Amino acid sequence: MxxxxxxxxxxxGTHPLGSRDDCLVLLKDNALFPWxxxxxxxxxxxxxxHELSLERFLEVTILVRDVSRFLSEHFQPEKLNVACIGxxxxxxxxxxxxxxxxxxxxxxxxxxxVPKRPxxxxxxxxxxxxxxxxxxxxxxxxxxxxxxxxxx
Numbered sequence: 001m002x003x004x005x006x007x008x009x010x011x012x013g014t015h016p017l018g019s020r021d022d023c024l025v026l027l028k029d030n031a032l033f034p035w036x037x038x039x040x041x042x043x044x045x046x047x048x049x050h051e052l053s054l055e056r057f058l059e060v061t062i063l064v065r066d067v068s069r070f071l072s073e074h075f076q077p078e079k080l081n082v083a084c085i086g087x088x089x090x091x092x093x094x095x096x097x098x099x100x101x102x103x104x105x106x107x108x109x110x111x112x113x114v115p116k117r118p119x120x121x122x123x124x125x126x127x128x129x130x131x132x133x134x135x136x137x138x139x140x141x142x143x144x145x146x147x148x149x150x151x152x
Contacts, residue, residue, distance in 0.1 A: 018135035034098035
């Protein structure tokens with residue numbers, strides 16, 4: 001696949017954490033929520049998960065699972081919300097958002113009019129460092145989905 005061109009709106013509101021399996025993993029620039037976007041490289045016009053080939057679907061959803069585990073362990077939210085919405089930005093992207101009863105938008109959506117709080121640079125670097133294993137674990141990247149599931 002060619003180099004992924006990120007929608008300007010996604011690029012403007014995020015910090016890159018890394019890439020894996022032709023997907024960008026981005027930290028949403030809102031420190032009120034542990035919020036990550038996964039942006040898979042896909043064919044022109046593909047916007048929803050069911051439109052992916054089975055192989056690509058498995059790559060993307062395994063990454064969603066791995067990022068979800070990271071967010072759960074690192075931030076310890078009460079609940080994770082995972083969604084591929086794309087009503088405003090039509091480029092396929094999956095939101096993974098940690099939610100807790102004490103977050104400012106609870107129990108509503110994170111898209112409410114709650115003021116945003118940008119991440120500070122040192123915190124972004126700490127999160128990027130903590131998430132680095134998602135992008136550098138050569139054994140994980142080389143194992144097939146079937147081999148991984150047998151070991152879990």
